[in-house]
Amino acid sequence: MLSILPIREIPLVKPGDDLSRLLLDALTANRLALQKGDILVLAQKIVSKAENRLVNLSEVAPSERALEMAAKTEKDPRMVELILQESREVLRFRPGTIIVEHRLGFVCANAGIDHSNVDGPYGNPEDWVLLLPENPDQSAGAIRERIAAVTQVSAGVMIIDSHGRAWRNGTVGVAIGLAGMPGLVDLRGHEDMFGFRLKITQVAAADELAAAASLVMGQADERVPAVLVRGFPYALREGSLQELLRPKDMDLFR
Amino acid sequence: MLSILPIREIPLVKPGDDLSRLLLDALTANRLALQKGDILVLAQKIVSKAENRLVNLSEVAPSERALEMAAKTEKDPRMVELILQESREVLRFRPGTIIVEHRLGFVCANAGIDHSNVDGPYGNPEDWVLLLPENPDQSAGAIRERIAAVTQVSAGVMIIDSHGRAWRNGTVGVAIGLAGMPGLVDLRGHEDMFGFRLKITQVAAADELAAAASLVMGQADERVPAVLVRGFPYALREGSLQELLRPKDMDLFR
Numbered sequence: 001m002l003s004i005l006p007i008r009e010i011p012l013v014k015p016g017d018d019l020s021r022l023l024l025d026a027l028t029a030n031r032l033a034l035q036k037g038d039i040l041v042l043a044q045k046i047v048s049k050a051e052n053r054l055v056n057l058s059e060v061a062p063s064e065r066a067l068e069m070a071a072k073t074e075k076d077p078r079m080v081e082l083i084l085q086e087s088r089e090v091l092r093f094r095p096g097t098i099i100v101e102h103r104l105g106f107v108c109a110n111a112g113i114d115h116s117n118v119d120g121p122y123g124n125p126e127d128w129v130l131l132l133p134e135n136p137d138q139s140a141g142a143i144r145e146r147i148a149a150v151t152q153v154s155a156g157v158m159i160i161d162s163h164g165r166a167w168r169n170g171t172v173g174v175a176i177g178l179a180g181m182p183g184l185v186d187l188r189g190h191e192d193m194f195g196f197r198l199k200i201t202q203v204a205a206a207d208e209l210a211a212a213a214s215l216v217m218g219q220a221d222e223r224v225p226a227v228l229v230r231g232f233p234y235a236l237r238e239g240s241l242q243e244l245l246r247p248k249d250m251d252l253f254r
Numbered sequence: 255m256l257s258i259l260p261i262r263e264i265p266l267v268k269p270g271d272d273l274s275r276l277l278l279d280a281l282t283a284n285r286l287a288l289q290k291g292d293i294l295v296l297a298q299k300i301v302s303k304a305e306n307r308l309v310n311l312s313e314v315a316p317s318e319r320a321l322e323m324a325a326k327t328e329k330d331p332r333m334v335e336l337i338l339q340e341s342r343e344v345l346r347f348r349p350g351t352i353i354v355e356h357r358l359g360f361v362c363a364n365a366g367i368d369h370s371n372v373d374g375p376y377g378n379p380e381d382w383v384l385l386l387p388e389n390p391d392q393s394a395g396a397i398r399e400r401i402a403a404v405t406q407v408s409a410g411v412m413i414i415d416s417h418g419r420a421w422r423n424g425t426v427g428v429a430i431g432l433a434g435m436p437g438l439v440d441l442r443g444h445e446d447m448f449g450f451r452l453k454i455t456q457v458a459a460a461d462e463l464a465a466a467a468s469l470v471m472g473q474a475d476e477r478v479p480a481v482l483v484r485g486f487p488y489a490l491r492e493g494s495l496q497e498l499l500r501p502k503d504m505d506l507f508r
Contacts, residue, residue, distance in 0.1 A: 002258040002470050021357050092506040099506060107421040116497040162457070166420040166507035167361040168428070169500045170438045172465065184424045185472075203416070204424025205469065211426065212466030215459065218336025218439075218487050231473050246423045252353060253420035253507045 002231040004216045005032060006224040013045075013225075015052035015121075020146035023176060023226060032228055034147070036128050037062030039156035039181055041213035043225040045114060047139050047159050047177075053131040054120050055082060073098055079113065079129065086111035091254060103246040104132065106176065108163050133159065136177020137240050144179040156181030156229075156236050160210040166253055173214025175206040175244060182206065185234045189196060205234050206246060256485040258470045259286060260478040261481065265301075267479075269306035269375075277480060286482055288401070293410035293435055295467035297479040298386060299368060299415050301393050301431075307385040308374050309336060311488050327352055333356020333367065333383065340365035340385060341420065345508060355359035359499040360430065362417050387413065391494050398433045410435030410483075410490050414464040420507055425470025429460040429498060437497030439488045458498060461489050 010022055010027040027034065034040075048054075062070065062077035064083055067088075070077035074095045084090070087100035097109050112132045120128035133139045138157045144157040157179040162171040175183065185205040226239045248254055263283040264276055277296075281288065288294075298345050302308075316324065316331035320338055324331035328349045338344070341354035366386045374382035387393045390413045398411040410434040416425040429437065439459040467481045502508055 001260065002466065004256040004466070005312075006255065040468060053326065094506065097290075106319060165458075167500055167505060168455045168461065168463065168498050172458050172462050174422070178304045202424045203472065204419075204422060205472075206425050206426065207422065208426050208465040211462040212256065212258070212469065215462045215466065217498065218457065218459075228405075233469060244422050246421055251421060252348065 002212070002229070002233065004212050005030075005228040005230065006216050007032065007040075007226040007228055008134070009130050010046070010222060010223065010225055012223075013049040015049060015054060015159065019046060019050040020143050020150075024147065024150055025110070026226070027228070032156050034153040034228075035230065036153060037230075037236060038153070039154075039158060039209065039229040039236075041158045041160055041227050041229060042140075042143070042158055042159075043217055044117060044136070044161040044176060045110070045130065046225045047133045048114075048130045051133050051139065054118065055129055055131060056120055057082075057127045057129060058123065063154065069093065073151070078186070082113055082129065082131065083111040093207065099219060101126075101248075102132070104136065104176065104241065106163075106174075106241070107146065108161070108213045112161055112176070114204060132176065137242075138177075140177045140179035154180060154236075156232070156239075158206060158210065158213075160213055162214060173207075173210040173212075173217075175241060177211045177241050178206055178239050180238065181232070181236050182234055182239045183241060197199065205232075206239070207244060256466070256487065257483070258466050259284075259482040259484065260470050261286065261480040261482055262478060264300070264477065267303040269308060270508075271304045272338060273300060273304040274397050274404075277397070278401065279406055280388075280480070281482070288405050288407040288409050288482075289484065290407060291409075291484075291486065291490060292407070292489075293399070293483040295412045295414055295463065295481050295483060296394075296397070297471055298366070298385060298390070298413055298430060299372075299391065300367075300416040302384045302385050303372075305387050305393065306370065307471065308388060309383055309385060309459060310374055310377060311336075311381045311383060312377065323347065323352065326448060331362075336367055336383065336385065336390075340367065354384070354454060355502075358495065359389065359428065360417075360495070362415070364451070366415055366430070376392040386430065391433060391496075392431075394431045394433035407443045408434060408490075408495075410486070412464065412467075414467055427461075427464040428467075429464045429495060430492070431495050432460050432493050434492065435486070435490050435495045436488055437495060438440055459486075460493070461498060 057078040060078040062081040066081035070080040140157040311332040314332040314333040320335035324334040394411040
């Protein structure tokens with residue numbers, strides 16, 4: 001059985017907060033004791049806030065390129081400037097949306113920059129936006145180490161965001177950083193029940209789990225920015241977002 | 255809490271089997287009593303087998319077009335013929351893989367035709383392949399009605415498959431048919447904690463659940479072609495695969 005347990009009672013996270021401490025306290029408040037093989041899944045937003053990835057749009061000066069792209073996409077030029085700064089390449093755009101290869105390597109809309117549920121230390125709340133963590137694999141690793149040091153339990157840690165997709169409507173949770181757990185699970189070499197070698201070789205286990213976690217974090221009106229996963233069916237090991245990123249030259253849809 | 259419970263003890267499904275009956279028996283064998291709000295998730299393979307979607311490649315005569323595409327992709331021309339028959343359009347191809355818009359409307363590799371774990375009633379087992387169900391929404395609906403009639407519980411039913419993706423490595427579980435549950439959940443109009451209207455408006459809840467279920471069905475060497483989902487966080491309602499299909503003219507990645 002796979003169980004996704006909501007971790008409630010996490011206070012609103014502010015820049016500089018000790019997120020590991022908040023999580024440990026919330027686990028206690030939820031009467032959840034970490035067990036070997038458990039995975040903690042965190043919404044990107046609380047990691048980014050703790051790492052102070054807030055930017056005030058009034059302090060952003062759009063470049064020529066941002067102004068041009070803003071006109072084409074009917075977006076705030078300052079927001080476009082941040083999107084371009086956070087990206088390696090613009091893949092597609094249309095009014096309201098710029099699909100980029102993020103500097104972290106994945107493809108997503110508007111460089112994952114978030115405008116909702118964001119409030120800053122001064123000025124107009126609508127001017128504050130939130131960038132993704134600088135290095136989510138590293139963030140996950142640091143939280144994992146800290147939690148292992150306190151609890152003596154080596155759990156996996158994953159940071160997720162919601163991404164749109166080619167071909168299908170709606171967003172799904174996907175991994176943007178992970179530590180102590182696999183990104184991909186390779187089934188090559190396994191044989192099926194009739195002795196054929198399996199053709200579907202690699203399962204994006206971290207993304208499957210991210211989607212499951214996202215369901216439980218789901219609704220906007222409930223404050224569940226973290227969940228505890230029990231019963232993940234694959235062995236935990238060192239892992240990285242890198243496993244999940246399809247190399248550009250192997251991608252038929254760039 | 256979201257729980258994904260494996261339904262074990264399902265016998266190997268054969269053409270003509272009464273799949274609803276097999277599922278009801280397996281639920282009993284697993285001591286699982288259906289509850290209101292539960293969702294049954296089924297691997298495509300058992301639905302296709304029960305519906306006798308087996309084809310013997312020795313009976314397939316490849317067309318000119320299939321022969322051409324087979325040469326370009328280094329695939330069995332008879333398999334390519336079936337892929338083309340099951341598809342509306344070829345989007346991309348490379349050796350080993352033909353990405354199509356399936357006649358059911360979604361984009362997937364090789365029209366979802368499966369060669370592993372397939373055995374037919376006669377001849378060389380390697381000649382048998384399995385097509386997707388004729389109409390998975392309808393298959394899900396029929397199973398749902400039958401199970402409701404027997405148990406008096408109105409559960410959701412979903413049929414899933416594993417699909418590759420643009421941009422990211424590895425396969426994830428996705429919905430290919432559903433009944434009595436939402437495909438998309440629309441969060442438009444909801445406000446976040448600071449009163450901003452949410453920008454991420456539609457969650458592909460069925461696909462998130464498909465990914466979760468796929469994790470539990472996961473390994474090839476364990477026979478878990480169905481799972482029971484308890485604690486799905488959104489209200490059940492009538493639903494359809496159609497909700498999840500992005501119209502071609504709204505898709506930047508065709």
